[in-house]
Amino acid sequence: MESRRDGTSPTARILVDNDTGIDDALALAYLAACDHVELVAVTSTPGNVAVEQVAANNRALLDLCGRPDVPVLIGAREPLRIPLVTTPETHGPQGVGYAELPAPSSASHGTEVGAADDAVDFWIEAARAAPGELTALLTAPLTNFALALRREPRLPWLLKGAVIMGGSFNYQGNTTPTAEWNTHVDPHAAHEVYAAYGAAAAAGLAADQLPVVCALEATERFEMPPEVVTRLAAAAGCEAAELVRPGDPEGLRSRSSDPLVRYLSDALRFYFEFHRHYDQGYIAHVHDYFAAGVAAGTLEYRARPAVVDVETDSPLLIGTTVADYRGLWGRPANARVVAWNDPEAGFAELVDRLGAHARRLRHGE
Known part of the structure; x- marks a missing residue:
């Protein structure tokens, strides 16, 4: 079993593909706070909301985090073969809960707001220009990545590695009884991605260079209580305590003087309320933050090699991921599935890193 933590590594050059999304937003804000992380680009995939809204969320959040230099691009507009299904009940109509962000500057992020940019070509060109240097962080349906692999089958060799948030192995799904959300939105893309890595293996x-897969049995261990928001605000140097409590009226908005804390608090409050509506308690599963920490080399994990495949035909099981750990299919491993992580240390890292960044932004440092 592989065990990894690269917190003292040199610069991590990361290509992010997301569908922002409350937990995507937390992950992106965290990466923007990491001094050793170079965000090469953020590409947008339809998922939690339509892709134009995903891109707008990414641009506005990067502006808020002091990173207007990061390119934000759009790729696919819909899944490969099936209609897009979004999740306003989970992430709100704009994808970021109760959070409100100003419209990003049209001069930021290297492209006009709303432009139909080709994220897929950008990924391929970036990987070819820096072979072995870039890590792909995929916290959305795998549509864009599947399209990139179609155009450039050598992408697994060109990338340093990949981190995928998706799937559920011997664990209850969060969209159907057996399927996780990202994989269920575009199961055909996920199937193509794992098939491509199988051929490469x-x-x-x-x-x-095989993808590290952060599936639900790993990411749902990152069960954030609202006290983490209070700790984050304190680490950011906010004078007033930021209290998000189960007894608060639903839809209550933060009054924090810190813009980043206020944004994250309002986004996460919606997420806490969603999880409570589904009888999971007043908590938030911050799936994508864990995957971001894996890609950045800041969070500890252990992983097992496996052959991963995705069901695409059965109406009952579509989007279900299957992992063969014992070699029963007679194929080489095409993924490394996370089998252990440390949520307590992960939340401490989040509070320290993101709190310090919010403080620097507020003081213009």
Whole structure:
């Protein structure tokens, strides 16, 4: 079993593909707070909301985080073969809960707001220009990545590695009884991605270039209580305590003087309320933050090699991910599935890193 933590590593150059999304937003804000992380680009995939809204969320959040230099691009407009289903009940109509962000500057992020940019070509060109240097962080349906692999089958060799938030292995799904959301939105894309890595593994791809898969059994261990928001505000140096409590009226908005704390508090409050509506308690599963920490090399994890495949035909099981850990299919491993992580240390890292960044932004540092 692989065990990894690269917190003292040099610069991590990351290509992010997301569908922002409350937990995507938390992950992106965290990466923007990491001094050792270079955000090469943020590409937008339809998922939690339509792709134009995803891109707008990404641009506005990066502006708020002091990163207007990061390119934000759009790729696919819909899944490969099935209609898009979004989740306003989970993430709100704009994808970021109760949070409100100003419209991003049209001069920021290297492109006009709303432009139909080709994220897929950008990924391929970036990987070709810096072979072995870029890590792909995929916290959305795998549509854009599947399209990139179609155009450039050598992408698994060109990338340093990939981190995928998606799937559910021997664990209850969060969209159907067996399927996780990202994979269920575009199961055909996920199937193509794992098939491409299977072909690459058979052709000799190095084990450390196989994707690290952060599935629900790992990400749901990152069960954020509202006290983490209070700790974050304190770490940011906010004078007033930021209290998000189960007894508060639903829809209550933050009055924090810190713009980033206020944004995250309002987004996460919606997420706490959603989880309570579904009898999970006043908590938030921050799936994508854990995946971001894996990509950044700041969070500890252990992973097992496996052959991963995705069901695409059965109406009952579509989007279900299956992992063969014992070699029963007779195929080489095409993924590394996370089997252990440390949520307590992960939340401490989040509070320290993001709190310090919010403080620097507020003081213009």
